Amino acid sequence: MPQTMIEKPPQPTVAESKPFALAPDKKHVLHVGCGPKRADKLHVAFRGPDWVEVRLDVDRRVAPDIVGSMVDLHPWILDATFDAVWSSHNLEHLDSHEVPKALAEFVRILKPGGFALITCPDLGEIASQIANGRIDEELYVSPGGPVTALDVVFGFGRSIQAGNKFMRHNTGFTDSRLGRLLIEAGFSEVRVAKGRQYDLWALAMMREFRLEDQKELGALF
Ligand SMILES: C[S@@+](CC[C@H](N)C(=O)[O-])C[C@H]1O[C@@H](n2cnc3c(N)ncnc32)[C@H](O)[C@@H]1O
Numbered sequence: 001m002p003q004t005m006i007e008k009p010p011q012p013t014v015a016e017s018k019p020f021a022l023a024p025d026k027k028h029v030l031h032v033g034c035g036p037k038r039a040d041k042l043h044v045a046f047r048g049p050d051w052v053e054v055r056l057d058v059d060r061r062v063a064p065d066i067v068g069s070m071v072d073l074h075p076w077i078l079d080a081t082f083d084a085v086w087s088s089h090n091l092e093h094l095d096s097h098e099v100p101k102a103l104a105e106f107v108r109i110l111k112p113g114g115f116a117l118i119t120c121p122d123l124g125e126i127a128s129q130i131a132n133g134r135i136d137e138e139l140y141v142s143p144g145g146p147v148t149a150l151d152v153v154f155g156f157g158r159s160i161q162a163g164n165k166f167m168r169h170n171t172g173f174t175d176s177r178l179g180r181l182l183i184e185a186g187f188s189e190v191r192v193a194k195g196r197q198y199d200l201w202a203l204a205m206m207r208e209f210r211l212e213d214q215k216e217l218g219a220l221f
Contacts, residue, residue, distance in 0.1 A: 112208040144158060
């Protein structure tokens with residue numbers, strides 16, 4: 001009988017699956033789907049001396065602090081221990097049925113005053129581009145090279161061609177879908193804004209979050 005190959009994210013070993021040690025008197029941001037370490041990949045909201053970045057990625061090659069999937073953070077992260085989650089262009093790499101699980105994990109690990117800052121492609125804008133005939137022409141230039149509507153829908157073609165299966169896109173978001181899923185996951189309040197590069201930005205707030213304490217976010221939302 002033919003075998004079906006199912007690619008699963010790496011499972012933590014016993015040594016890896018212990019709670020991540022947090023620094024006392026610091027604020028911690030979980031940078032999910034972080035990719036290779038680069039200072040400019042951390043949003044400015046988290047660059048102050050009071051923040052500690054904890055990098056998590058399913059791809060061991062990017063040398064994250066935690067190798068694992070954002071769909072289940074239990075092996076490493078206790079309830080209500082992080083101040084923020086930063087998610088830039090990775091929710092669309094999940095299968096659709098995994099998105100509510102990942103968002104529920106964000107809620108579980110955040111403190112009552114915490115928040116998640118999320119950016120991802122705006123599939124509504126991309127659909128308009130495709131409807132107007134711009135399916136494979138350059139929409140903008142990313143650090144990795146020119147990006148087309150096809151790259152946004154299916155994942156960045158150059159990375160996939162190079163063999164990086166983690167770069168495939170498996171779901172997508174409009175502003176209303178992203179906002180609805182975040183509320184359904186348990187956030188108290190959510191604001192979603194459209195970005196300048198066919199992207200969406202969401203600020204998902206836990207019940208005791210105060211926007212006036214996060215000046216960098218005020219301009220975005
Ligand atoms: C397009 S890159 C984005 C990297 C970086 N955040 C940025 O904005 O440049 C997507 C990243 O998400 C990671 N990723 C994909 N699925 C994941 C999952 N289930 N859990 C954690 N990271 C995942 C990939 O390995 C990759 O590093």
